[in-house]
Amino acid sequence: EAQVTQxxxxxxxxxGKKLTVTCSQxxxxxxxxxxxxxPGLGLRQIYYSMNVExxxxxxxxEGYKVSRKEKRNFPLILESPSPNQTSLYFCAxxxxxxxxxxxxxxxGTRLTVT
Amino acid sequence: AQTVxxxxxxxxxxEAETVTLSCTYDTSESDYYLFWYKQPPSRQMILVIRQxxxxxxxxxxxxxxVNFQKAAKSFSLKISDSQLGDAAMxxxxxxxxxxxxxxxxxKGTRLSVIA
Numbered sequence: 001e002a003q004v005t006q007x008x009x010x011x012x013x014x015x016g017k018k019l020t021v022t023c024s025q026x027x028x029x030x031x032x033x034x035x036x037x038x039p040g041l042g043l044r045q046i047y048y049s050m051n052v053e054x055x056x057x058x059x060x061x062e063g064y065k066v067s068r069k070e071k072r073n074f075p076l077i078l079e080s081p082s083p084n085q086t087s088l089y090f091c092a093x094x095x096x097x098x099x100x101x102x103x104x105x106x107x108g109t110r111l112t113v114t
Numbered sequence: 115a116q117t118v119x120x121x122x123x124x125x126x127x128x129e130a131e132t133v134t135l136s137c138t139y140d141t142s143e144s145d146y147y148l149f150w151y152k153q154p155p156s157r158q159m160i161l162v163i164r165q166x167x168x169x170x171x172x173x174x175x176x177x178x179x180v181n182f183q184k185a186a187k188s189f190s191l192k193i194s195d196s197q198l199g200d201a202a203m204x205x206x207x208x209x210x211x212x213x214x215x216x217x218x219x220x221k222g223t224r225l226s227v228i229a
Contacts, residue, residue, distance in 0.1 A: 033217070040123075042205060042221040058216045090159060092217075101147055101209050103217060105159035 002027045006091050006106035013081055014114055021076045021109050023091030029104070030096040032074040033058065034066065036087040037108075043090065049074055050096065081113040116141045118208050120220035127196045128228050134181075135191045135223045137206030145211040148182070148189045153203040153222075162204070165189065167211070193225075201227045 004025045013019055025032065033048035035058075045058030049068040063085055065077040074093075078085060088110050092103040117140045127133035139148070150162040165173045165182050172180050177197075181190045193200055206220040 035219075040221060042120075043207075043219040045216040045218075048216060088157065092159075101211075101217070102149070102161055102164060103159075103207075108157045 002104070004091055004093055004104050004106035006089075006109050008109060009107060010110045012112045012114065015082055016080050019078050019081060019111075021078075021089060021091075021111070023074045023076065023106060024072050025074075025091075025093040025104065026072065027093060027095075027104065028071065029093035030071070031101070032068065032091065032093045033103075034064070034074070034076045035090045035092065036060065036085075037090065038087050046076070046089075081111075083113050085111065086113050087111060116143075116208055116210070116218050118206050118218050118220040120204075120206055120223050122223045123221070124224045124226070126226040126228055127193070127200075129196055129198060131196055132192060132194045133196055133225065135193075135204050135206075135225065137189045137191070137220055139187050139189065139206070139208050139218075141187070141208065141210075143210050147209050147211065148180075149207040149209075150178070150180070150189075150191045151205045151207060151219075152200075153205065154199075154201070159205075163191065196227050198227050198229060201225055 007022045034046040035043040037043045044060045047066040049055045091106040119138045146167045148165045152160045163175045177194045179192045203222045205222045209217045
């Protein structure tokens with residue numbers, strides 16, 4: 001089954017404790033991205049990647065890191081989480097050339113930073 | 115930078131009736147894609163419908179159709195014969211065809227369906 005998986009689905013942590021949210025897709029998609037969703041703000045892109053070893057900042061990259069060492073994986077790293085990073089996070093993937101850029105979304109990760 | 119505006123934070127519709135959700139966008143590009151995504155209480159993002167800017171014909175998917183007005187930069191979603199399962203947040207989104215810019219979302223419209 002074609003899918004994007006994220007782990008964990010729920011996470012409660014404390015300020016400053018490094019964490020990683022994993023994202024994996026099994027569709028051989030070149031493009032992967034991370035979004036955060038906050039009430040009244042919709043979804044905002046954090047980082048995206050056009051292919052392995054190629055990453056770019058989205059609209060709200062501050063406080064986040066990503067890496068793309070393998071085509072299927074695109075982890076989101078919070079080196080020193082802060083309460084303003086409490087949010088719902090989505091990973092997504094899509095084809096690139098010749099495609100319609102339809103984004104396939106993971107199930108979301110609810111992060112709470114206290 | 116491209117922007118997407120959904121001017122209706124909340125809408126409601128009677129079951130079996132028709133409702134239209136509005137979306138406008140701003141871009142200097144001529145070739146792009148527009149999407150409507152549905153987010154039910156499960157929080158999963160589900161693609162409802164997609165429109166390619168170079169196609170004049172409005173996209174249709176069963177009870178869902180769009181009114182794409184390229185000159186006016188308008189992309190509204192019409193839901194016909196509304197069902198209780200249509201209750202959700204709906205997001206309009208835009209991306210350049212080149213694909214090297216972020217997918218830009220509107221802030222969403224919460225649709226309630228009244229039985």
